[in-house]
Amino acid sequence: MAAVQKVGIVGAGAAGLTAAILLADAGIEVEVLEKAAEPQTLGSGITLQGNALRILRHLGVWEQVEAKGYAFSTLGLRAPDPAGTVIAVLNDIRTGGDDLPATLGMYRPDLTAILRDRALAAGARITYGQAVTEIADDGGSVTVRTSDGGTSAYDLLIGADGLNSTVRKAIGIEEAPKPTGMGIWRAFVERPEEVVRTDLTYGGPCFIAGYCPTGPDTIYAYLVEKAQERNHEDGPKVMADLAAAYGGPWKDIRSNLDHGARINYTWFTSHLVEGPWNRGRTVIIGDAAHSCPPTVAQGAAMALEDGAVLAELLIAADHVTETLWKEFADRRSERATAVVRASVQLGQWMLDGVRDADVPGLMNSLSTMLKEPA
Numbered sequence: 227m228a229a230v231q232k233v234g235i236v237g238a239g240a241a242g243l244t245a246a247i248l249l250a251d252a253g254i255e256v257e258v259l260e261k262a263a264e265p266q267t268l269g270s271g272i273t274l275q276g277n278a279l280r281i282l283r284h285l286g287v288w289e290q291v292e293a294k295g296y297a298f299s300t301l302g303l304r305a306p307d308p309a310g311t312v313i314a315v316l317n318d319i320r321t322g323g324d325d326l327p328a329t330l331g332m333y334r335p336d337l338t339a340i341l342r343d344r345a346l347a348a349g350a351r352i353t354y355g356q357a358v359t360e361i362a363d364d365g366g367s368v369t370v371r372t373s374d375g376g377t378s379a380y381d382l383l384i385g386a387d388g389l390n391s392t393v394r395k396a397i398g399i400e401e402a403p404k405p406t407g408m409g410i411w412r413a414f415v416e417r418p419e420e421v422v423r424t425d426l427t428y429g430g431p432c433f434i435a436g437y438c439p440t441g442p443d444t445i446y447a448y449l450v451e452k453a454q455e456r457n458h459e460d461g462p463k464v465m466a467d468l469a470a471a472y473g474g475p476w477k478d479i480r481s482n483l484d485h486g487a488r489i490n491y492t493w494f495t496s497h498l499v500e501g502p503w504n505r506g507r508t509v510i511i512g513d514a515a516h517s518c519p520p521t522v523a524q525g526a527a528m529a530l531e532d533g534a535v536l537a538e539l540l541i542a543a544d545h546v547t548e549t550l551w552k553e554f555a556d557r558r559s560e561r562a563t564a565v566v567r568a569s570v571q572l573g574q575w576m577l578d579g580v581r582d583a584d585v586p587g588l589m590n591s592l593s594t595m596l597k598e599p600a
């Protein structure tokens with residue numbers, strides 16, 4: 227029999243829904259509490275690397291993801307010149323194995339919807355508009371209080387509640403995301419025909435100018451700059467001004483910014499909870515436990531892997547023991563730490579203007595590690 231019969235999951239993002247699907251598939255009662263009033267319907271794009279796709283295949287949703295998204299296995303590098311000269315097209319390492327593409331871009335709400343539908347079909351209960359506010363662990367079960375004043379008790383509680391995790395604070399973990407010094411503008415726009423993969427331009431007025439196709443008709447384009455106070459409403463003008471220095475598809479992207487593009491600005495942050503991610507019968511996963519700037523686009527992949535590994539261990543064990551938590555830490559800490567450190571390092575090299583940094587070396591060693599299943 228599995229170690230737990232009734233699991234509460236806080237947060238219906240990639241980490242929480244992954245754990246929900248696998249635990250519910252194994253016949254465990256699962257309740258997901260999500261503070262948002264309703265499922266996410268608006269958003270930007272997301273870049274999913276092969277190791278993320280491998281987990282999505284394990285969840286049985288790869289065909290749906292492939293149909294909605296845009297897969298590719300090369301990475302373009304362009305010069306920061308008016309022509310957007312292509313300097314190199316690199317074959318990306320297929321971190322999910324050779325039978326999956328290296329990368330797939332998709333619209334975030336589509337990914338969430340696919341995972342949500344799969345979790346519901348597996349038998350998980352998902353309640354929206356339920357923010358968890360307090361937690362009490364009596365050693366045998368965990369009771370949560372929600373914003374409506376209600377309480378529920380579980381054999382185990384998974385805090386998959388993202389960057390500003392309430393669960394993390396409630397179990398006394400002090401680490402929290404800190405700005406890394408960079409800010410990113412993201413725009414979800416029509417796909418110029420020329421955009422068939424991610425192309426990155428380093429330098430010019432921004433640290434990075436890039437885009438990723440998210441489907442046959444759409445892309446998300448991004449510009450990474452020094453973190454500063456910005457207003458989302460200024461997005462179309464600021465992005466158009468910054469993008470004027472970049473050529474190739476950026477000419478079309480700029481003209482599409484005016485056509486009601488969804489534009490958003492946010493700062494990069496990072497944190498890492500060292501040591502075990504659980505306190506008693508409450509455990510945090512995904513962005514609640516670690517976050518990093520998306521310089522290697524691995525945040526969601528780590529969230530998916532955390533959820534899958536935790537579910538696997540809970541299903542296989544007879545009891546919730548220190549051995550189980552040690553195994554979870556052994557399987558996840560080193561990998562998540564490597565991703566956070568590499569992601570932060572890449573950004574820091576750009577902030578410091580280091581020109582001879584060994585970016586290929588760092589990327590190769592990280593990809594080689596990620597190619598091994600979690």
Ligand SMILES: Cc1cc2nc3c(=O)[nH]c(=O)nc-3n(C[C@H](O)[C@H](O)[C@H](O)COP(=O)(O)OP(=O)(O)OC[C@H]3O[C@@H](n4cnc5c(N)ncnc54)[C@H](O)[C@@H]3O)c2cc1C
Binds near residue numbers: 236274389513
């Ligand atoms: C600008 C930017 C770009 C990124 N781009 C990429 C990318 O291209 N590729 C990639 O792999 N990663 C990317 N990431 C990282 C990625 O978005 C995250 O790592 C991933 O979404 C984490 O998933 P999660 O399930 O842990 O958390 P989340 O997706 O944040 O989900 C947490 C959920 O918990 C809910 N919640 C919060 N508090 C409570 C509460 N008290 N009670 C109930 N519910 C609660 C939230 O509403 C939310 O639905 C990016 C991040 C940023 C900031």
